[in-house]
Amino acid sequence: MDDLYLSVRNLTKHFQPSGFSRGPAVKALQDISFDIPRGQVVGLVGESGSGKTTIGRSILRLIEPTSGQVIMNGTDVVRLSARGLRRQRRKMQYVFQDPFASLSSRMTIGRILMEGLDIQRLGSKSDRQARARAALEMVELPEDAFDRFAHEFSGGQRQRIGIARALAMQPEFVVADEPVSALDVSIQAQVLNLLRGLQMRLGLTMLFISHDLAVVEYICDTVIVLYLGRIMEIAPAAELYARPRHPYTRALLSAIPTPDPIRRAKRQVLTGDIPSPANPPSGCVFRTRCPLAVDACATSVPPLREMVPGHSMACIRDEAII
Amino acid sequence: MKDAVLDISGLTTTFTIGGRAIPAVQDLDLAIAAGETVALVGESGSGKSVTSLSIMGLLPRRVGQVAAGSIRLRCKSGQTTSLTGLDPESLRRLRGNDVAMVFQEPMTSLNPVFTVGEQIAEPIRIHLGKSHRSAAADAVRLLGEVGIPDPERRAKQYPHELSGGMRQRVTIAMALACDPQLLIADEPTTALDVTIQAQILTLMAKLQAERSMAVLFITHNLGVVAEIADRVAVMYAGRIVETGPVQDVFDHPRHPYTKGLLRSVPKLGEAAQLKAQGRDLPTIAGNVPSLRHLPPGCAFANRCELATESCRAAVPVLEEVSSGRHARCIRWREV
Numbered sequence A: 001m002d003d004l005y006l007s008v009r010n011l012t013k014h015f016q017p018s019g020f021s022r023g024p025a026v027k028a029l030q031d032i033s034f035d036i037p038r039g040q041v042v043g044l045v046g047e048s049g050s051g052k053t054t055i056g057r058s059i060l061r062l063i064e065p066t067s068g069q070v071i072m073n074g075t076d077v078v079r080l081s082a083r084g085l086r087r088q089r090r091k092m093q094y095v096f097q098d099p100f101a102s103l104s105s106r107m108t109i110g111r112i113l114m115e116g117l118d119i120q121r122l123g124s125k126s127d128r129q130a131r132a133r134a135a136l137e138m139v140e141l142p143e144d145a146f147d148r149f150a151h152e153f154s155g156g157q158r159q160r161i162g163i164a165r166a167l168a169m170q171p172e173f174v175v176a177d178e179p180v181s182a183l184d185v186s187i188q189a190q191v192l193n194l195l196r197g198l199q200m201r202l203g204l205t206m207l208f209i210s211h212d213l214a215v216v217e218y219i220c221d222t223v224i225v226l227y228l229g230r231i232m233e234i235a236p237a238a239e240l241y242a243r244p245r246h247p248y249t250r251a252l253l254s255a256i257p258t259p260d261p262i263r264r265a266k267r268q269v270l271t272g273d274i275p276s277p278a279n280p281p282s283g284c285v286f287r288t289r290c291p292l293a294v295d296a297c298a299t300s301v302p303p304l305r306e307m308v309p310g311h312s313m314a315c316i317r318d319e320a321i322i
Numbered sequence B: 001m002k003d004a005v006l007d008i009s010g011l012t013t014t015f016t017i018g019g020r021a022i023p024a025v026q027d028l029d030l031a032i033a034a035g036e037t038v039a040l041v042g043e044s045g046s047g048k049s050v051t052s053l054s055i056m057g058l059l060p061r062r063v064g065q066v067a068a069g070s071i072r073l074r075c076k077s078g079q080t081t082s083l084t085g086l087d088p089e090s091l092r093r094l095r096g097n098d099v100a101m102v103f104q105e106p107m108t109s110l111n112p113v114f115t116v117g118e119q120i121a122e123p124i125r126i127h128l129g130k131s132h133r134s135a136a137a138d139a140v141r142l143l144g145e146v147g148i149p150d151p152e153r154r155a156k157q158y159p160h161e162l163s164g165g166m167r168q169r170v171t172i173a174m175a176l177a178c179d180p181q182l183l184i185a186d187e188p189t190t191a192l193d194v195t196i197q198a199q200i201l202t203l204m205a206k207l208q209a210e211r212s213m214a215v216l217f218i219t220h221n222l223g224v225v226a227e228i229a230d231r232v233a234v235m236y237a238g239r240i241v242e243t244g245p246v247q248d249v250f251d252h253p254r255h256p257y258t259k260g261l262l263r264s265v266p267k268l269g270e271a272a273q274l275k276a277q278g279r280d281l282p283t284i285a286g287n288v289p290s291l292r293h294l295p296p297g298c299a300f301a302n303r304c305e306l307a308t309e310s311c312r313a314a315v316p317v318l319e320e321v322s323s324g325r326h327a328r329c330i331r332w333r334e335v
């Protein structure tokens, strides 16, 4: 049995309508449970609004979950006091999608990298400088970047800076939220290689979020497929691509545009739109677009069942899936 | 090209920044026939949108200008018009009529305070001179054609009442309202979820086949190119570096950049193998050069494994490498 680092149990987040708007709460997350063994990368995949960012933020407690547990290395993050949380913060870091928006244009890269260290008052001033410079080196940016400004860097370089900022804290756990989605494809692969290399070298535990199934395959050990705030399928990365089971995972894989005419011929285009999370369908949330749906799919939420070791899915139509 | 609906020759578009003219598009040749879809593909900043804005006469005034070349459009009347140097009034008559455009963000072309039915009907009234009632009926029919369920009811809704995918269908209906000769779609599926993207691509292929328009489809996604286009033009740092029929280019790229780009596209099932073998994902090393500091020779030379001194001496010409295939590389035979 792998050494467990993170254990998320029954995580639920409902956003209450704000201000004058009335209506039902947005059920962003419903009963999410999964584990991440120490030193492994779990991918979170799903279309926009499926709840990926909400999971990442809830785990780091950047937002307050409605209910559930987030056990990180034995500590329930959800129950931590403000002081306990502050101490926990340095162990867990967030890398954002948009390296442009998340980097201040007035600060030098050095200041940006040291900001978190300064806030946490980690070590002496020169210790902090040394750590920031080491982080810069880890992401393979030139030394002189330290005194330059974010706007002088390309998208891929800024994303490296975003990664360096997280690594400067020497975290145990990193949530990388769509870290390559804004990058061009040739640059995406550079950043993925870098992240994977660092993750292995530093033994980081990571939650890697992407809307693109094609991107997570390389970096993730395990992939979780989300739809409308619920987990549809969990499987080891290679297994998920070779033998996807849930009808939604299959549709998602088949929708990826491809130069391969054989894959294209097998395409099944899902009809309809993603329903509103304020008013999700009863039973299986995917049933309104599912090609295999039957009446029974509307009655109760299909439980996440382990089909083969490590590979679970939430669908009742076993016999139709094979 | 014979029978070209769009015929661009030697297009150079510059932006004047700090008194200097920065070339965003250089020496671009591109022709599209009726019924043909040509994809313009390249990474961000390579000049795709500037090409489309040059065609539409929508470059930011005073800053952006067509510095050289010609853009000719065969209009519905059968006459060919030069779009460069056309007065604003004539351009307005062409836009939405002979040539129409779909953008990445549907809200770029939708007005939040009018119903979608009204917005689709408007160009029909203006350009085709139809009555309110008949244009409104056309709008409902078009909404049906772009796959919007219950079009009568939807026509009375406002853009904010529709999902992103539905809005993009509406802008496609608007673009097609006057049966344009040429449709330009600039990253029309980039902002959409992948299952919705698949719907829109299927829709666009169907509409194009029914109407035999010429389509210029701009995208950064090579998978999308393969799905939608007959021919492809690959752009890099403002220049076309390779063109040809899609399948041909994908099977046998003749430019090192195209080859690198094709290798960088994640192939499902392969990445897990690479990881298991402890290997990296294929990439193109380095970064795109800034348009302000373009090197004298091939703009790709600093990232190219085949680069030699001659590559850095002068910009390679777009050479015909076989019938209908061109590559801007002096070493294309070795790619």
Ligand SMILES: Nc1ncnc2c1ncn2[C@@H]1O[C@H](COP(=O)(O)OP(=O)(O)O)[C@@H](O)[C@H]1O
Binding pocket: A015, A026, A027, A028, A046, A047, A048, A049, A050, A051, A052, A053, A054, A055, A277
């Ligand atoms: N602060 C918020 N207030 C209200 N609703 C929110 C808030 N943040 C997210 N949501 C909603 O929660 C759902 C999940 O959002 P998110 O986690 O951002 O999805 P993803 O990252 O998968 O695109 C969406 O419907 C979104 O609109």
Ligand SMILES: Nc1ncnc2c1ncn2[C@@H]1O[C@H](COP(=O)(O)OP(=O)(O)O)[C@@H](O)[C@H]1O
Binding pocket: B015, B017, B024, B042, B043, B044, B045, B046, B047, B048, B049, B050, B051, B060, B063, B064, B291
């Ligand atoms: N309004 C503008 N002002 C100055 N430069 C611009 C403007 N629009 C585009 N450019 C320049 O033209 C180049 C090409 O841009 P664009 O055609 O938008 O690229 P893309 O291929 O991503 O569509 C960019 O590098 C940018 O610097």
Ligand code: SF4
Binding pocket: B255, B256, B257, B298, B299, B300, B301, B302, B304, B305, B306, B307, B308, B311, B316, B328, B329, B330, B331, B332
């Ligand atoms: S011209 Fe030279 S540098 Fe440019 S792509 Fe060809 S081989 Fe590479």
Ligand SMILES: [Mg+2]
Binding pocket: A052, A053, A054
């Ligand atoms: Mg998100």
Ligand SMILES: [Mg+2]
Binding pocket: B048, B049, B050
């Ligand atoms: Mg563009």
